[in-house]
Amino acid sequence: MALHKREQFTAAEQEIALIAKALGHPARVAILQLLARRQSCVCGELVTELPLSQSTVSQHLKELKAAGLVQGEVDGPRVCYCIDRAGWDRARLLMAGLLAELPPPAANGCC
Amino acid sequence: MALHKREQFTAAEQEIALIAKALGHPARVAILQLLARRQSCVCGELVTELPLSQSTVSQHLKELKAAGLVQGEVDGPRVCYCIDRAGWDRARLLMAGLLAELPPPAANGCC
DNA sequence: CTTTGCAATCGTTAATCGACGATAAACATA
DNA sequence: TATGTTTATCGTCGATTAACGATTGCAAAG
Numbered sequence: 001m002a003l004h005k006r007e008q009f010t011a012a013e014q015e016i017a018l019i020a021k022a023l024g025h026p027a028r029v030a031i032l033q034l035l036a037r038r039q040s041c042v043c044g045e046l047v048t049e050l051p052l053s054q055s056t057v058s059q060h061l062k063e064l065k066a067a068g069l070v071q072g073e074v075d076g077p078r079v080c081y082c083i084d085r086a087g088w089d090r091a092r093l094l095m096a097g098l099l100a101e102l103p104p105p106a107a108n109g110c111c
Numbered sequence: 112m113a114l115h116k117r118e119q120f121t122a123a124e125q126e127i128a129l130i131a132k133a134l135g136h137p138a139r140v141a142i143l144q145l146l147a148r149r150q151s152c153v154c155g156e157l158v159t160e161l162p163l164s165q166s167t168v169s170q171h172l173k174e175l176k177a178a179g180l181v182q183g184e185v186d187g188p189r190v191c192y193c194i195d196r197a198g199w200d201r202a203r204l205l206m207a208g209l210l211a212e213l214p215p216p217a218a219n220g221c222c
Numbered sequence: 223c224t225t226t227g228c229a230a231t232c233g234t235t236a237a238t239c240g241a242c243g244a245t246a247a248a249c250a251t252a
Numbered sequence: 253t254a255t256g257t258t259t260a261t262c263g264t265c266g267a268t269t270a271a272c273g274a275t276t277g278c279a280a281a282g
Contacts, residue, residue: 006136006137008162009137009138009140009141009162010137010141013137013140013141013144014137016134016137016140017134017135017136017137017139017140018135020131020132020133020134020135020140021131021132021135021136022131022135023127023128023131023135023209024128024129024131024132024133024134024135025117025128025132026117026120026121026124026125026127026128027120028128029120029124029127029128029131029209030120030121030124032209033124033209033212036212036213036214037212037214038214051119051120083213085213085216088210088213091210092207092210092211095206095207095210096203096206096207098134098140098143098144099199099202099203099206099207100203101144101147101148102147102194102196102199103147103148103149105196
């Protein structure tokens with residue numbers, strides 16, 4: 001009950017926050033960069049690139065998937081992760097939209 | 112020790128993550144939008160616009176300030192908050208840089 | 223059909239977050 | 253000086269996160 005009040009904000013605000021939160025950990029940023037640069041793809045390779053255990057990497061991948069930024073395809077015994085292009089574009093759109101909002105300096109008195 | 116391993120990532124990854132984390136809550140997104148649109152400025156006004164208590168809003172403002180996205184000027188008994196343009200530009204740069212990284216579809220086999 | 227190898231999930235722990243009310247601090251005004 | 257207004261900080265509590273090792277689940281190889 002009402003200890004977390006996320007519900008009380010607009011859907012747009014929640015969507016931005018969801019994506020930003022997924023980007024809010026250096027391990028996940030590093031994973032996304034590895035995937036975007038196609039340096040690796042398979043979960044096991046990511047584990048060797050990162051200073052984290054297999055289970056922790058798997059957990060981060062799950063969060064990135066939940067945020068729609070990454071998708072994973074099973075390929076035999078291994079899993080190939082890639083950037084989810086739709087989610088990636090959406091993220092770019094939302095982030096650019098938010099950060100573009102600033103009008104030219106000081107039409108107002110106070111700042 | 113070493114329960115949180117943020118230290119083990121690059122400075123760039125940590126900087127992006129820090130900013131993204133600040134954007135990772137709908138209340139903070141809402142605050143930034145209010146400030147960017149100059150609809151309000153003073154902390155007390157923000158409180159009335161948001162479904163949160165004064166202390167909670169103050170806490171969120173503190174986090175946004177720590178991420179360099181917002182700055183506050185004392186104006187008598189009240190405090191005027193505004194977007195920190197330098198931090199805002201930096202955020203735009205970093206986010207755009209990260210999200211621009213994706214190369215054209217599938218040069219690789221797996222995805 | 224068993225073994226092997228990879229990835230996901232479970233269970234646990236410590237740390238951090240999100241929220242609040244209460245209190246304190248800073249300042250203007252009576 | 254006392255009072256009211258505004259914001260920051262403190263203390264607390266429950267929820268969530270980050271991390272790990274251990275276990276489970278599954279597909280390919282033998």
